[in-house]
Amino acid sequence: MGTPNEELRKRYKVAYSYVVNNSDEAIPMLRAILKDAEKLGDHYIYARVMNSLGVTYATIGNEVMALDCYLQGLDYAAKYNVHGITHYFYNNIGSRYQELESYEKALDYFLLAEEDLETSLTLGEDNAINFLVTYLNLGDCYRYFKAFDRAEKYVDRTEKIMETYKVTPYAFPITLFKATLYMDQGKDEVVKGMIGELIEEAKKGKENLIDYSRFVKLLAGILTKLRDMDSLRQMIKDYAEVAEESDSVQMRLQLQEHCMDYYEAVGDWENYQKACVQHAVLYRERRIQENQETVQAINVKIQLHRAEKDMQEIARKAETDALTGLRNRFALIRETKNMMSDCIRQQKSLGMAIIDVDCFKQYNDTYGHKEGDLVLRKVAGALQQAIAKNGEVFRYGGDEFVILMPNVEEETCKELAQKIKERFATLRIENAKSTVEEYITVTQGYAVGVPKRMSVPDDYFTLADAGLYGCKNRGKNDFAIKRLYQNE
Template sequence: MDAKKAMEHIDKKIAEIAELRKSDLKAALNIAHETLELSKEVNYPEAESILLQQLGVIYAYLNNTAKSIEYTLAAIPLLELYNQEYYLCYAYCALGCMFSNYSYYETAFDYFNKSNYIAKKYQFTDRLSISYNNIGEIYKLLSNYDKALYYYQKSYEEDQKTGFKSCMGTYFVNMADVYYLLGDHAKAKEFAETALEKVKEFNFERALCEVYRIFALIYWKLENPEKAMEYFFKAIDVADKTMAYDLKIDLLIYYHQFMMEQNNHDVAVKALTEAYEYASSENYHEKSILICHHFTMFYEKTGDFESARNYYKLYIMHNQEQSKERLKQIRDGIELRIKTEYIRQQSEVDVLTGIPNRRKFNEKLEDEWKLAAKNSRPLSLIMIDIDCFKEFNDNYGHPEGDKCLVAIAKLMNDILSNKYFLSRYGGDEFMAILPDTTLDQAKNVAESIRKAVMDAKICHKFSTVSFYVTVTQGVATLIPDETKSINDFIRMVDNALYDAKRKGRNMVSCLI
């Protein structure tokens, strides 16, 4: 298979994985790993970044948090490098879910908001819908049901724009769950019926399991045991099929309680025993604690005090293990925060010069633009280009070229100090943002940079301008308002730089 065909094959597999995630996680996992290896073999890093992110999602669905974190964090720098904004939006949303699992809700909101920012900027309506749904989930966990319903509604409104293809009805599932928790069984049933239609339409098996669970609970509360049992069986069957063991354990616990009410103790104990087997094998200590509590209560009620004592001992053991697990979760949560902060810093810093990169420049300029517009204050840009830098690299070699870039970046950073913002814009170009600075003031700063670079006397025998390294600069100043855009501003400073180059280089040209 040649490289082009291999890349086409990889793209098809990525689309296939996205579909398989809804119904067959094991198959999706295997194909994702195989396709990741192929993308490395044919040197297709864009696909590699997407596959790493997709593996992070699959492992999250499989409740393998460690693997999910590993692949998601590996994906983010590559997604940023290759401008895979859609999947970066996806990865930030996944991190939000991870932090939510660790109960770091504020950090989770931060990542959901990052995801929302990208989604709004690039009009990724489907990602916006998913992010709103996830924010609603946090509010549901916090028992703030009004806020939860508000965000589920926003998720629904965004998903309408995609033909309901992004969340596939999960907000209806969540709305049904909230109304069940509020005791409004009629509303819960209404939303569950709508959810059932949607999740079946999109073959979203895990969500289907949740819908069946809600129906079972509703019919139980409505004292319709035949219907409740029917939906319990349906939910458990789907949980088995999709390997959703966390959901199956919860279902078996509910089913135990339901059968206890029906005075069918043998079936109730059998359900709880099966739940405990799954919880123990998967090290779900929190669920094991609840199961042991139910066992202890049951055996005390039936007079089997020896069995009650045995399960109480297991209850204590799982409590101790859960305490250890909680400490580990706290450590893991802290480690995740450290890792994500490091990645954030790395993604905003130019590796060679140590100053902010173009991504960070774009963010900073947007912030300063809004502030200047709000206060009707001047905002200035300086675009700096190293003269004849290609000739420097070609003749002195790239290692010396790198040293030159580092030296000039340090020199300019020292001049601009903390008052202004310097970034490496790309190659041998730099950009400086000067808030609350007039054109004359910005021109003076640019002249200081030009003179300092000349005074550094970095030898450049192959320059057509001087025997030393020099810089050419464009300066632009404006007061932002609704008639102007950031892109217009960048074009202004780019035109000013072009004008300075046209006039002979090693000079400053201004536009206002």
């Protein structure tokens, strides 16, 4: 047994082998790995699995779910700065445009894939296929735009990679691309001499190529243009073996389309009609499958939405004081850092107040902890009313509260401190054993000033705390305001 991450990668390797021929089984396997990758924080595997999910959905004809996976994967890779991964998504998105003959869009994405590969990775045995596929895609786009010289340069690159790193499954698409390139240049006789090789390579490629059906469709187009019906019939026979062994309705649909094209070309109308009927039956089956997949997709999205809401609620509760409803010290520390960063950037002043309830122990001893809790809630409410929208109140712990105020000056802090003092005098919450007044009072310590780049939150906490305890020693129910870097 290896580490959890090593075991996860082994599971992914097994699941990936199902992507080509057992798509329905691959999806739950990949989703389980996706969940575990997120738990382990294995960002690379998470992104790879998201891409494989997209490929799987594309294989069974669910382009919407496929695209959703690719876009989510791109966002995830950007969020977690996962290097050398985005070419997968760019190539797959580009391939969808390529199939729809929207070559300008396809080229944009293939160029992004090339940029990611050549800036993030060095060509080697582990990634040779990635480079080969990208160059093959780019070559096909330039062929479409009749930039034949550039297309041929990319063909040369793919052949060198195949020979150097023994990427033999890609012999079929490379030879097929060369044939298409020759056809576009009017070199039909050259292509005719390649047909036998193409048919043989198509047989070898069927077990290893995710895009096998797409390549077969391209080959069928070439054979139809050349009117080579014998080779087309052989190709359909070979493809039928793959389609019938597969669990993919999409592949069986494509098989019937090839049969329809062939029977139409040779004038076999009886078999043409049979193929049309079979195509209609499969099309209906595919529609039912799509509906089921749509329901599944909706369910997954709702589950993800609920999970996200649950995580947000957990995060909110983790930063919320259960007694007062204020945010707690964990949120305070994070918010102090954020506000300091903003103030440093904008050269604005930041104010912090530490507020302590006077003689709170005596209050608890006299009235009980239940009443003490009620007082803390009242104190929280009074502080929130006093600060209004000019800052935020946090419960630091016990009977201590902290107020953060961005963009304030010393005079503003003084006005707030006086307002809070008067507020408690007006509330007059009885505290018979207080050594200060007959009602609840608070002591306040303030720190205010523009933070510097080397400043830390403790600079404010320490200064405000010193002001607070200075007031406590002088008799409480008062406030002190200290300026950051006052001696400079």
